[in-house]
Amino acid sequence: xxxxxxxxxxxxxxxxxxxxxxxxxxxxxxxxxxxxxxxxxxxxxxxxxxxxxxxxxxxxxxxxxxxxxxxxxxxxxxxxxxxxxxxxxxxxxxxxxxxxxxxxxxxxxxxxxxxxxxxxxxxxxxxxxxxxxxxxxxxxxxxxxxxxxxxxxxxxxxxxxxxxxxxxxxxxxxxxxxxxxxxxxxxxxxxxxxxxxxxxxxxxxxxxxxxxxxxxxxxxxxxxxxxxxxxxxxxxxxxxxxxxxx
Amino acid sequence: xxxxxxxxxxxxxxxxxxxxxxxxxxxxxxxxxxxxxxxxxxxxxxxxxxxxxxxxxxxxxxxxxxxxxxxxxxxxxxxxxxxxxxxxxxxxxxxxxxxxxxxxxxxxxxxxxxxxxxxxxxxxxxxxxxxxxxxxxxxxxxxxxxxxxxxxxxxxxxxxxxxxxxxxxxxxxxxxxxxxxxxxxxxxxxxxxxxxxxxxxxxxxxxxxxxxxxxxxxxxxxxxxxxxxxxxxxxxxxxxxxxxxxxxxxxxxxxxxxxxxxxxxxxxxxxxxxxxxxxxxxxxxxxxxxxxxxxxxxxxxxxxxxxxxxxxxxxxxxxxxxxxxxxxxxxxxxxxxxxxxxxxxxxxxxxxxxxxxxxxxxxxxxxxxxxxxxxxxxxxxxxxxxxxxxxxxxxxxxxxxxxxxxxxxxxxxxxxxxxxxxxxxxxxxxxxxxxxxxxxxxxxxxxxxxxxxxxxxxxxxxxxxxxxxxxxxxxxxxxxxxxxxxxxxxxxxxx
Numbered sequence: 001x002x003x004x005x006x007x008x009x010x011x012x013x014x015x016x017x018x019x020x021x022x023x024x025x026x027x028x029x030x031x032x033x034x035x036x037x038x039x040x041x042x043x044x045x046x047x048x049x050x051x052x053x054x055x056x057x058x059x060x061x062x063x064x065x066x067x068x069x070x071x072x073x074x075x076x077x078x079x080x081x082x083x084x085x086x087x088x089x090x091x092x093x094x095x096x097x098x099x100x101x102x103x104x105x106x107x108x109x110x111x112x113x114x115x116x117x118x119x120x121x122x123x124x125x126x127x128x129x130x131x132x133x134x135x136x137x138x139x140x141x142x143x144x145x146x147x148x149x150x151x152x153x154x155x156x157x158x159x160x161x162x163x164x165x166x167x168x169x170x171x172x173x174x175x176x177x178x179x180x181x182x183x184x185x186x187x188x189x190x191x192x193x194x195x196x197x198x199x200x201x202x203x204x205x206x207x208x209x210x211x212x213x214x215x216x217x218x219x220x221x222x223x224x225x226x227x228x229x230x231x232x233x234x235x236x237x238x239x240x241x242x243x244x245x246x
Numbered sequence: 247x248x249x250x251x252x253x254x255x256x257x258x259x260x261x262x263x264x265x266x267x268x269x270x271x272x273x274x275x276x277x278x279x280x281x282x283x284x285x286x287x288x289x290x291x292x293x294x295x296x297x298x299x300x301x302x303x304x305x306x307x308x309x310x311x312x313x314x315x316x317x318x319x320x321x322x323x324x325x326x327x328x329x330x331x332x333x334x335x336x337x338x339x340x341x342x343x344x345x346x347x348x349x350x351x352x353x354x355x356x357x358x359x360x361x362x363x364x365x366x367x368x369x370x371x372x373x374x375x376x377x378x379x380x381x382x383x384x385x386x387x388x389x390x391x392x393x394x395x396x397x398x399x400x401x402x403x404x405x406x407x408x409x410x411x412x413x414x415x416x417x418x419x420x421x422x423x424x425x426x427x428x429x430x431x432x433x434x435x436x437x438x439x440x441x442x443x444x445x446x447x448x449x450x451x452x453x454x455x456x457x458x459x460x461x462x463x464x465x466x467x468x469x470x471x472x473x474x475x476x477x478x479x480x481x482x483x484x485x486x487x488x489x490x491x492x493x494x495x496x497x498x499x500x501x502x503x504x505x506x507x508x509x510x511x512x513x514x515x516x517x518x519x520x521x522x523x524x525x526x527x528x529x530x531x532x533x534x535x536x537x538x539x540x541x542x543x544x545x546x547x548x549x550x551x552x553x554x555x556x557x558x559x560x561x562x563x564x565x566x567x568x569x570x571x572x573x574x575x576x577x578x579x580x581x582x583x584x585x586x587x588x589x590x591x592x593x594x595x596x597x598x599x600x601x602x603x604x605x606x607x608x609x610x611x612x613x614x615x616x617x618x619x620x621x622x623x624x625x626x627x628x629x630x631x632x633x634x635x636x637x638x639x640x641x642x643x644x645x646x647x648x649x650x651x652x653x654x655x656x657x658x659x660x661x662x663x664x665x666x667x668x669x670x671x672x673x674x675x676x677x678x679x680x681x682x683x684x685x686x687x688x689x690x691x692x693x694x695x696x697x698x699x700x701x702x703x704x705x706x707x708x709x710x711x712x713x714x715x716x717x718x719x720x721x722x723x724x725x726x727x728x729x730x731x732x733x734x735x736x737x738x739x740x741x
Contacts, residue, residue, distance in 0.1 A: 048607055049740065050675065069740040073609040084675075086601035088540040089533060092521040096529035101608050106525040113523060127519030129540075130601075145604070 001025060002047060002153055002184055007056035009042055009208075016042040018208040019056070024186055024201075029179045031199035032188040033229060038205040040188040041081060044155050048073045060153060074102070077151030079142045081158040081188070087131030091122060091141050094130070095148060102149040109148075116144045119170055135162045143171065154178055156187040160194055172198050192225045206233040249355040253362035256342050288686055289371035294378045301382030311383045312470050313453065315376070315396060319469045322375040322403040323410075329368045330411020331438050334503060335543050337363065338415065343507050357500065364408060372407070373400040376469065391473045398485075399469025406492040412499030414438045416506045428542050435546035440554045527621075534622035537597050544597040551590040552627040552656070555583045556634045564641045574714035576642060578706045580652040581718040582699035585725075587627070588659025589692055594619040595667050595678050603675040606741055613737030616661070616668035623660045631656050651718050658725040659695070665732035666691070671741065 002024040009017040017039045024030050032040045045051040046058045049069030058065055065072035086094055099109040117123055120140045125133060133141065139162045146154060154175070160168050175198060179185045189195055195202055195216075202219055204212040211232045212219070219228055230236040297318060304311035337343055337360070346356060380396030383389075414434060465474050468488050471481040524532050538545045560583055568576060598605070605615070635649035642648065670683055680688060702721050706714040 050606055070609045070611065073607060078607045080603075080607070082603075084600055084603040086533075086537065086604070088537050089601075090519070090521055092523055093529075093533055093536055096524045097533040098608070099523075100526055100529040101610060109525060110523060127521035 001059075001061065002186070003057075003059045004043065004046070005057045005059075007043075007046065007053045007058060009039075009046075009051060009053050015208045017053070020205075020208070020210055021056075022203060022210050022213060024184050026184050027179055027182050028200040029175050029185045029187070029198055030201045030203060031195035032186065032203045032205060033190075033192065033195055034188075034205035035233060037207075038233075039208040040205055041157055043205070044078070044157050044186065044188065045080075047153065047155055048076050048078050050078075074149070075151055076153040076155060077146035077149065078155045079146040079157060079159055081161070083135070083138045083142060083162075085130040085133070085138055085141055087129065089130055090127050091130070091133070091144075092126040094141070095144065098145055098148050104149060112148065112150070116147060119174065120144055120167060136164055136167070139163055140167060147174075151183070153184040154186070156185075158189060159187055160189060160191065192229055196225050204229060204232055249358035250362055252346055252351065252356060252359035253366060256337065256346070256359065257363050257366040286366075286368060286370045288689075289368050290374050293371055293374040297375055297377070297379035298382050301379035302386075304383040304386040308387055308389075309464070311387060311392070312464050315380060315383065315392070315469055316464070316467050318376045318379050319396075319399050319403055322372055322400060323407045325375060326369070326372050326404060326407020327410045327414065327438060329372065330364050330408050331414035331435075332543075333364055333368075334360070334411060334415025338503075338506055347508070353504075357504065360500075360503070361408070364411070369404070369408075372404055373397075376400045376403065380469070389473075395469045395471075395473025395475075398472040402468065402472075402488060402492055405496055406488075409492060409495035409499040412503040413495070416499070416503040428539065428545075431542035432546050435543045436550060436553075439546055439550050443554055443558050530618050531622060531625060534594060534618060535625060538594065538622070538626065541597055544593050547593040547596075548590050548623070548626055549630070551587040552630055555587055559583050560634065560638070564637060568642075574711040575703065575706060576638075576645070576648045577651055577715040577718040578699070578703040580638065580648045581655045581702060581721060582696075584631075584652040584655030585659040585699045586692075586696060587631075587656045588623075588661070588663050589695065591619055591623045591660045591664045592667060592680075592683075592688065594622055594664075595671075595682070596680055598678040600677045602678040606675040608741070610741045611737050612668040612671065612739045612741055613665070613733055613735075615671075615741060616664040616733075616736055619668075620657075620661045620664045623664070624657060627656070627660075647715055651715070651722060654722050655718075655725070658722060658729060661729045662725055662732070663691075663695075665729065665736050668736050669732065669739070 004020050004022045007017050007020045008015075020039070020043065022043075032043065034040050042051050046053060047060055047065060049065035049072055052066050060072050060076060063071045063075070089097075095113055096109075099113070104112070117126060120143070122137065122140060122144070125137050130138070130141075139159070143156065143159055146156065156175075159171060163171065175185045175187070179200070187198070199216055201215050202213070202225070203210055212228070219225060227236075230239065300314050300318060301311075303314045343356065343360075346359075376396050377393075377400050380393050380400075384391075384393035384396075462480075464470055465478050465481045466484040468485065471478075471484040471488070475482040475485045523529075538548055559579060563576075631653060635653050638645040638652060639649040667683065670687075671678070672682060676682060698721075702717055706717055709717060
């Protein structure tokens with residue numbers, strides 16, 4: 001299980017997280033929703049010790065990512081929102097390097113990589129330099145990097161951004177398979193329809209706080225997700241006022 | 247937006263990318279708006295001190311003063327080429343100007359900004375290579391024209407070095423598939439980076455001119471030509487010619503550089519490129535070696551120290567032998583040459599650039615990063631190092647121990663520097679470049695290491711012949727002991 005207890009994080013005067021307590025259970029796909037700057041990415045980065053909480057604790061299957069980031073990173077697959085790749089390396093070279101870092105045996109790595117390459121339709125692009133890849137292919141490479149070591153926890157920050165509909169569908173199926181295998185799958189998105197279509201549970205964040213959390217059916221029962229989201233984040237009235245002022 | 251503002255934004259952006267998450271304790275050494283001033287001030291102080299000291303040579307008479315002025319003039323050009331080429335290549339490789347192209351800013355404004363960025367990154371201090379020395383000479387020889395000529399020469403040197411810097415900087419494409427293109431680019435960068443070592447042969451040529459009785463010929467050489475151009479038609483012609491050549495080179499250099507920065511995306515290969523997977527440690531080594539060889543500027547920097555230092559400091563002794571009574575100094579000499587050679591491992595970190603951010607989400611300790619860089623350094627540099635060691639062992643009397651000292655110093659120092667840089671890396675995902683550690687810090691580390699090796703040489707002066715090699719061996723042992731301590735520390739710290 002991935003647990004956050006009373007987690008607080010500030011960047012100078014900006015409060016990214018304010019006493020967040022939230023648990024993510026295995027066997028489910030969790031969507032984190034929230035406007036820009038609500039603390040989604042900070043929350044996700046904490047799972048691998050990329051960001052350290054000022055207060056509170058984070059535990060990934062009992063591992064404290066602050067004290068032991070190496071162990072946490074071995075079981076978590078993380079793809080950031082920002083696309084960062086080596087522009088002078090081919091995907092084949094980069095993924096081979098990751099295989100070494102995660103200590104994956106040759107046979108296992110070969111089979112896994114070839115499968116991932118087929119799933120994400122990257123055969124034609126594996127020999128191109130990173131700088132020659134399109135935005136969508138760079139995103140695919142990032143997701144493949146997060147999956148290469150068969151992680152127990154999969155954390156994808158805005159993974160659908162830039163993906164074509166076919167690969168977006170593949171990714172949804174893959175996330176479902178991971179959840180069914182008993183893993184924790186977390187993704188963030190701005191697209192509410194996507195969260196409705198994919199997630200089992202939704203966590204809504206606003207101004208560094210979790211303002212709503214629950215199973216999708218429960219939230220759906222109240223009203224449509226968009227209206228609910230705008231209500232709990234307090235954006236409905238703000239939006240009405242702004243539209244009037246426009 | 248004015249061109250000066252653009253230059254400031256670009257320079258700050260380059261600094262910010264690498265600096266934002268770095269250790270607080272290193273703040274002094276990093277470039278921010280304020281520390282750019284510090285960096286220029288640091289260089290200015292160093293140049294002024296060095297130049298003034300050299301200017302004292304005027305006590306030996308005007309001819310010696312002229313020779314030193316020519317040397318300082320050449321130094322300004324060579325250092326300027328190095329500064330400009332290195333800084334401009336950052337603009338190209340990191341595409342720092344791309345966001346500016348989307349704004350309604352005119353081309354002349356951006357071009358002017360490009361010049362100003364060079365000034366931010368140390369160009370402002372360059373005239374102080376020549377002018378303080380000339381001022382001292384001018385005072386000692388009671389000849390104000392020397393200072394006037396030096397000021398004019400200094401400005402021309404600045405323009406000329408910028409021109410050559412632009413030409414070299416335009417070779418800094420981010421990456422290229424062409425093996426030939428990479429080879430040519432690497433050779434050009436090796437030449438640019440080793441400009442300092444061209445000084446010796448150039449000064450020898452000027453001295454021979456003087457010793458051969460052609461004193462008048464000295465008046466034709468800048469910056470002397472500027473000082474005497476109203477007295478000699480030859481000097482006037484020489485000065486005008488230099489101004490013209492500088493202008494043409496400047497126009498050519500800026501146009502070529504402009505074409506490179508506005509070229510946009512790299513063209514895609516026509517056919518799908520072949521690929522294969524690699525496994526185990528080979529995969530890590532391949533990643534490093536491929537990245538290094540695909541960025542010629544970096545590759546040239548990595549191999550330069552291992553080639554140039556032995557070439558300059560050891561090779562002459564192969565034919566001439568060591569001077570009488572200096573046979574025991576071979577050990578401290580090769581210790582220094584090998585030790586400073588290990589410094590270039592820095593560039594294996596710098597080449598990571600923005601890709602370094604990906605490393606932070608991997609299960610990597612700083613020690614593991616340092617070791618991968620170390621093994622890469624050995625892979626790239628050891629073939630040549632072994633040849634040099636073999637030459638030492640065969641061609642020099644009692645050369646076997648110095649040969650081993652050279653190899654152990656090169657590898658021990660490479661590991662020492664690698665571990666030092668790994669421990670200094672920022673705690674949170676960052677773009678790695680020279681700015682990550684701070685240019686001043688890098689310079690200070692190099693000076694400390696250089697002085698340490700130099701001190702061993704000095705200490706050897708006071709020791710009996712038989713103990714000189716022992717001093718080097720003790721130093722070597724100390725390096726490896728520090729290596730093992732740092733390895734233990736860095737092995738416990740996650741990236």
